[in-house]
Amino acid sequence: MPSITRRQLLAGGGALAAASFLSACTPAGSAAGGGRAITIWNNLADDQQNKYFDRHFVRSYKGKYPAEFTPKASNTIDRLIQTSLAAGAGPTIIVTPGPSSFVEAYYSAGYLADLDRYADRYGWAKTFAPWALAASRVDDKLVTLPTSYETMVLYFNPETLQRLGLTAPSTREEFEDFCAEAKGKGTIPIAAGNADYRGANEWFVGVGLNHGAGPDAVYSALRGETKWTDPVFVDAIERLASYFTKGWFGGSVDRYFTNSFPTVYRQLANGDAPLMLSGTWEFSNLAPYFGKAAGNDQTWDYTAVPSLRDGVPTVIWDLAIGQSAGVNTNFPDEAAAADYLNYLTTDTANIIASVEQMSFEPPPIHLTASDFSAKADPRIVRLYSSLSAATSIGYTTWTFYPQQTETYMIDYFENVITGQMTAKEYCQGIQTRFSTERAEGRVPTAPNPAGGLA
Amino acid sequence: MSVAAPARTPLQQSIGTARPDTARARRHPSAGGTVVYVILTLLAIFAVGPIVLFFFNALKSTSDYATSSLGLPRTWLWSNFATAWTQANMGAGLLNSTLIVLGTVALTCVVASLAAYAMARLEIRGSSGFMTYLLIASSLPTQMFLVPLFYMWARAGLYDSRLGLVLIYTGLFSPFATLLLRSFMIGLPREMEEAARVDGANEWRVFSQVVLPNMLPGILTIALTTALSAYNEFLFAVTMIQTSGKMPLSTTFFSFQQGFTQNYPLISAAGFIMIAPMLILFLILQRRFISGLASSGMGGM
Amino acid sequence: MGWVFMLPLVIVNLFVVLIPSVLSIVYSFTDWSGISTRARFVGLQNYTTLFRDPEFVQGLLHNILWTVFFLIVPMAMGLFGAFALSRIRRFRLLFRTLYFIPYIVASVVNASIWRSILDPDSGVGSLLHINPLGDTHLALWSVAFVNNWAWWGFLVVVFLAAMQGIDPALYEAAQMDGASPFRQFFSITLPGIRPTFAFLGLMTIIWSFLAFDYVYILTQGGPAGSTDLLSTVLYRDAFSNLQAGYSSAIGVVMALISTLVVTVYLVVRRVRKWEI
Known part of the structure; x- marks a missing residue:
């Protein structure tokens, strides 16, 4: 295959004259x-x-x-x-x-x-x-x-939890019971939506893999030692998708697609939703919806994302x-x-x-x-002490996965939760893209899951 | 690709009396007539209702909007318009839009009227092939041009410049304007031009002193349609202009709405500010607007 | 001499339309990423990949559905509106003005208006218990509906102008014969505006394959690709997936579709000798 540079490309089709004419107007690279x-x-x-x-x-x-x-x-x-x-x-x-x-x-x-x-x-x-x-x-x-x-955390509204008589879950069983009960009581278990940013899908896929398959499995797959089609991943994605189809995320799958971030924050603040699963970037975004700034007396707090499979640690900080x-x-x-x-x-x-x-x-x-x-928000101080003491870490898609794999994971997760694709097909798609990109040396280096953060 | 009659004719008829209608209405002042009016009114509500609602929403407080997004405002917060104006930086946006629209309109009118004159009057070879080319050129997917145009414009120092955007708009809108104007010209009488030529005037004099004055109504029409397209365009605007101080209203509004400012009444107020100038221009010049667009839709190209 | 007058148009068109088009064709035979300084010629590979790419096929299918919608719904509304307006005495200009207003509202603003109205929590969606933009079965039609809202009034205006060009004597004769308005519409009005009708049909097909703004603003092709059109696939491949070469191939296919439609129209027109 002949190799060509972009300048030669531009020259194709008689454009060279045009480009040099345009270049003549101003010195190139002025920008x-x-x-x-x-x-x-x-x-x-x-x-x-x-x-x-x-x-x-x-x-x-x-x-x-x-x-x-x-x-x-x-x-x-x-x-x-x-x-x-x-x-x-x-x-x-x-x-x-x-x-x-x-x-x-x-x-x-x-x-x-x-x-x-x-x-x-x-x-x-x-x-x-x-x-x-x-x-x-x-x-x-x-x-x-x-x-x-940043890391992923489970946000909650303490007053809503109290009203519902529930406590923040930390294991898969607790999580599933919590959601079923919260849904039964007419709330949206987990405030979520991707209307403002489709990429939000990968937050949940990442959580599903790190906490539902476990950091060891993910680490092994990122190093190419396990395939993404391994049942541990397929099961994790299947379970995660079932949480969506049960309406636990955002109320229903269609609502998940149209909930904007402000809607999500409001649902957490006004008690429509007891939980929100998101990253620590929300610390700055939540402020206007709680307390004096919002004209209410609501507060938010957070805890570690629960384990979503038996045998996976209950405290994992996704890096x-x-x-x-x-x-x-x-x-x-x-x-x-x-x-x-x-x-x-x-x-x-x-x-x-x-x-x-x-x-x-x-x-x-x-x-x-x-x-x-002393002026610092204690929730923030607690975050950094938890992180520096972390013994188990997870891998977010936007940090440790190669680009095309990441894009695929974002786009096609929607097909899984709308029933147009099975978890197995989804994992096969991940594997195909991942193995190509891995062969091209495009996978970022991941740290050992038990290595801590120091 | 030309309209047999000048573009204006059908509308002049519409302004005059339409005999069959009146005759018919006199003969049958029937229930059928009422039904037609009811349906036409429902269609009118469908067309304008959302805009009226949008205007109401622009006047609501956020809590008012949260409780009723489909009703009348409880208190009429006219200050939303002032807040939106400053927060979305619409003053600068309006100025930039004005510059960009005027620039585009001026250039497009010059380019299109020269070319339309040549195509309608000067028997040039390859004219019909060129018209087919223009028709195809105005039906290409413009997203396809983004990457190469960006590259060329950056090399030429036209990236992040209002002039650069004006040139792109002129390129994109002039084929359509030319076709429209050409069909308008074909409907104009040629006698005065012939007379001027007999008197020894050259083509430039014929064009500038005889043809141009007659073309003015047609030029005004393409000016309006071009202004509308340039004012509302946003894909190239959002790509080609980086500096917020140079952004036109479409981009200003788009970023204001996309930003995390999720205050819908303010977004509505900003949106209403954006559509107001075109709305006013349309209501003032609607006959010209409509005749131009109507003839373009009738194959006036 | 004539070409001197044409020169400004030719020059501006050369830089803004022709060169970028030619460049796109060249790119479409390469694997250029859109940002890289290097690219390889890959022959027809992008084109052979296209028809095996489920996103492209789905986009094409949605464009066809979109075209069918726009050939039926706004055309019917436009013809009805124009015919009704041509037969009433009072308020004709008022109705025509009102119908036309949505056409002049910018698409970014239109999208904002309808996003609020269609909201499943506070808008019409909550009254009907539907989520028009979030339900994969409704989303494409919802976006088309919003686009149509801004479009059909234009058709009323154009059809009305065309109908007013029909000789009134024809209607008078039909009335003498006792023809119903329904009959009159099909035997006089429709044949009378045939060139306009054909032209707008052509433009509808072309514009349907170019549709982009409303999808880009309202749904970005989602949920789950249910509103993806060729243009949004092209856009995503160029800018999110860094496949400018491949996305150019999509653009070239779209351009070929437009060219084909225009050619068929021109041939038909020449054969039928329509005077427009």
Whole structure:
């Protein structure tokens, strides 16, 4: 097969003349930053978060060049970054939704700088949790830094639990009894919906596999030692799907598809739903729906996701890098950009302040309960002490699975819960994509499930 | 691909008296007539009801909306419009939309009227083949163009620029406008042009001094249809404009609605602000709007 | 000389339509990811994969269903509305204006209006106990319904304009013969607007294969692919799945469908000698 470059592609069909005509109008690469500033695009939840990020993570940076921030919507940022990179432009700091998505593609296309030499200069090996740096490597090169660290938890509304006379479940049996009873009492057992973000499917698939098949099984499959078609996975997916078809997630399968995030938060706040299964990124999103901000006296709390199979530990913390950030190779001063990236991800005092004030997710740097001040939300302090004491971890799809496998898991889970595909067929689909991507070396490195987080 | 009669004719008829109807109505002031009016009214409610409801929702408080999303507002919160205006940054959006729409309309009118004149009047070779090409060109999936256009525009420094968007819109909308205008021109009398040519005027003078004034109604029509398309377009707007200060209203509204601002009354208020300019323009110039679009739908291309 | 006047159109069309189209055709024979600096020519591989790809086949099927819906529902509403309006004396202009208003409302706003109305908790969905956008059996029709709401009024206006071009003497003669309005519609009105009817049929088919906005805004092709159209599959393959080459092949197939429809129309028109 003849190999061609994109420029030659463009030349095809007599377009070369056109391109050179257009290029003549302005010097190529002007988008790389004529005024020379470090640019970053980010997708935060709301205006308040944008303002905080701009003030405390962008304008506050005092480096060789000033930093500039442009807010983007969550559902368009990836496409905007892709098209701009393909066009030879794009922001200085390239963000992706975790190491699984796009990182490998951007790196092999030459858009992401190799950060290994800065790792030594800034001592990142000491600053970051080793599992997070390991997952951020492509072809054994560090190409992104993790900017946010998250895990899945089971949220509950204590007042609703009390009213229903239930306690948060921790085993499969307790979970199933809880849901059946809560449903029987006219509530939605677990507030859930993917109308605002289809990717929400993978939160549940990840939970279903980590807690329903177990981290050991998942780890073995990620290393290619077990197949995804193994009955342990098929059973886990089948059980998870049955929870959906029983209407435990979001009330019914069709409601799950149309519930927006605000609906989900409101259901948890007003007692329509006792539980919500989601990630720790919700800490910042839940605030406006509870207590004084919402004009009610409701509260939320969380606990570990229950075990969904006998023999799987009842406390497993699913590891996730919510966002990865790398340096665009078209930025002329790579060292300056790396310096900003270092500021963004390792300025501990700044990061702690953002966690305390805005419930932002910190990067996976070493944080313990003692790093927080008395002002900090005790729920957040508890999270970081639980995480640093973790003995068993799980693997989220957006951190440890290769891209096409992840996309498939998101898209086709809907076919499973609508009865158009069996759990077995779904697992076969995962296996087909996974084995191809594994052969191409696209699976991020996963840490040992019992290795803890240190 | 041309309308035999000028595009205006059918509507002039509609404004004049329609004899068979009146005759018929006089003869049968029947129950059948009432049924027709009832059905027509139901259709009118179907068409406008959702917009009226949207307007009501724009005036509700969030709690009011939560309890009744299909009813009248309990208190009329006119301040929602001001809040939406500032929160969604619609002032800048409106300014950008205005610039983009005016730019697109101006360029499209120039490009289309020159080409339509050539196709309708100057016997050029390959004209009918070119018209087929234009018809096909305006029926291609535009999503397909996103990647190559983005690449070319970025190389040319037209990415993230309102001018870049104007050029794309001109490219996308001018084939249709040209076909429309050409069919309009065919319906115009040629005598004055012939006379000017006999007097020794060159083609440019004939075009600019004789044809153009006669074409004005047709140009106004394509200006309106182009303005509507450019104002409402959002796929290219959301892809090609990065800086929030340069975004047109469609993008501003889209991101406001997609953001986690789930305050539906505010979203409705912002949406209503977005549709208001076109609504007003339509109500003022509706005859021209409708005649243009009607002739385009009748195969006026 | 004539081509000098054509030049601006040709130039702008070259850059915005022709070159991107040609590039798409070139991409469609490669495995280009859309972001990579390299791509390989893979011959017809993308095209042979297409018809084995369940997402493409499903998208194509949905486009056909969409076309059938738009050939029937808005056409019927448009013909009825226009015929009724052509026969009434009072309020004709008012009705025509009201019917036309949804057409000028931007699709992003339309989607927002209907998302609220169709909401299963607070909107019409709660009254009817259905979830129009969440139920895989209803979702495609619900999106088509919303799209149609913005569309049928346009057809009323066009059909009405065409009907007003029919010679009134024909109706007078029919009335003398005692023909019912029903008869008059089928024997005078419909034949009288045939060129317009055929043209709109053509445009309906073309636009149905290009439909994108409402699905993209309301459902993104979900739930479970039940609203996927070729255009949304194309879009997802290009931007989420990083398969620009493959997605270009989908675009080329869509363009071929449009070209085919236009060609058939032009041939039929030439054979039948329709004067439009």
